[in-house]
Amino acid sequence: MSEIKKIALLTSGGDSPGMNCAIRAVVRTCISEGIEAVGIKKGYKGLLAEQLFDMDAASVGNILQRGGTILQSSRCKEFHQKETRKKAADILKKNKIDCLVVIGGDGSFNGAHLLSTENNIPVMGIPGTIDNDISGTEYTIGFDTAVSTAIDAVDKIRDTAASHDRTFLVEVMGRNSSSIAIKVAICTGAETVILAGKDVDYDDLVETIQRGQKRGKNSSIIIVAEGQTSGRSYEIQQKLNEFKIKSRVCILGHTQRGGSPMSLDRYVSSIMGHQAVIGALKGKINHVTVVRDGKVKLSPLEKCLTKTDQLREDNIILAKTLAI
Ligand code: F6P
Numbered sequence: 001m002s003e004i005k006k007i008a009l010l011t012s013g014g015d016s017p018g019m020n021c022a023i024r025a026v027v028r029t030c031i032s033e034g035i036e037a038v039g040i041k042k043g044y045k046g047l048l049a050e051q052l053f054d055m056d057a058a059s060v061g062n063i064l065q066r067g068g069t070i071l072q073s074s075r076c077k078e079f080h081q082k083e084t085r086k087k088a089a090d091i092l093k094k095n096k097i098d099c100l101v102v103i104g105g106d107g108s109f110n111g112a113h114l115l116s117t118e119n120n121i122p123v124m125g126i127p128g129t130i131d132n133d134i135s136g137t138e139y140t141i142g143f144d145t146a147v148s149t150a151i152d153a154v155d156k157i158r159d160t161a162a163s164h165d166r167t168f169l170v171e172v173m174g175r176n177s178s179s180i181a182i183k184v185a186i187c188t189g190a191e192t193v194i195l196a197g198k199d200v201d202y203d204d205l206v207e208t209i210q211r212g213q214k215r216g217k218n219s220s221i222i223i224v225a226e227g228q229t230s231g232r233s234y235e236i237q238q239k240l241n242e243f244k245i246k247s248r249v250c251i252l253g254h255t256q257r258g259g260s261p262m263s264l265d266r267y268v269s270s271i272m273g274h275q276a277v278i279g280a281l282k283g284k285i286n287h288v289t290v291v292r293d294g295k296v297k298l299s300p301l302e303k304c305l306t307k308t309d310q311l312r313e314d315n316i317i318l319a320k321t322l323a324i
Pocket of ligand 1: 013014015075129130131173174175226257
């Protein structure tokens with residue numbers, strides 16, 4: 001018999017499409033296993049403000065198809081402090097929470113790990129971020145939907161670019177991860193992709209654009225991974241001006257975070273939500289649900305605390321090869 005009788009859950013960091021499916025799976029698996037589910041509003045901020053409430057089957061009805069997170073989310077700087085995490089642990093203990101499920105990215109997992117090790121709070125992680133940049137898992141909830149949203153936007157930009165013989169810089173999200181950028185570049189036939197955290201090779205960029213023009217291409221799409229701060233494309237635009245290449249900038253920004261989750265995100269998050277609860281009940285606490293070799297498995301939390309750019313060299317080569 002498991003000692004876990006009450007599980008609390010929260011979503012933390014940037015929201016991602018599919019988080020609601022994970023919430024639903026956690027709550028409904030708790031119910032089917034005969035244990036209580038408690039929702040926490042607004043991530044760690046809501047936990048500190050004791051915004052806890054009981055959840056039942058109906059409270060997660062009709063949410064599978066909805067973007068965002070019904071629990072809402074936050075970025076909580078205060079959680080970097082030990083005494084704040086102690087306060088959070090006291091609130092969880094006071095409310096008799098036996099395990100906390102955290103749905104979020106690497107920052108949220110770091111908070112969960114410290115909360116657990118410092119205060120003996122059992123936690124489970126479900127990777128939810130459009131960036132697909134958490135170590136230990138091949139997939140994070142929301143990535144596929146974000147990529148699809150960006151592809152749809154780039155296809156539309158291509159229509160107007162071709163009509164006006166224009167070059168466009170289309171900036172996609174991902175902070176220091178180029179995962180979205182590379183996949184979007186391959187799927188839209190972009191002329192080139194500029195990676196996060198790397199200096200732009202202007203000779204190569206200009207040569208790529210001019211080579212296309214010489215063989216009769218009338219438009220170019222350059223996908224830019226945003227990197228540390230959004231708006232990097234404007235610097236690139238200015239520099240291209242110096243080479244007499246005029247361009248337009250389109251920053252897709254937060255449009256990529258919203259919208260109804262695609263089937264992959266609904267499916268993976270449903271399995272992850274279910275396995276997080278079942279894993280905890282089987283005693284596999286302080287684990288994260290991860291995708292490895294196409295299967296959802298459990299991995300120790302400490303192996304999922306760093307960012308990783310799933311930068312696959314073969315994908316970069318593929319994008320370049322097909323865009324000649
Ligand atoms: O959640 C991940 C992410 O969308 C990154 O791709 C992006 O750099 C960042 O969050 C934006 O954060 P915020 O919504 O806090 O501006």
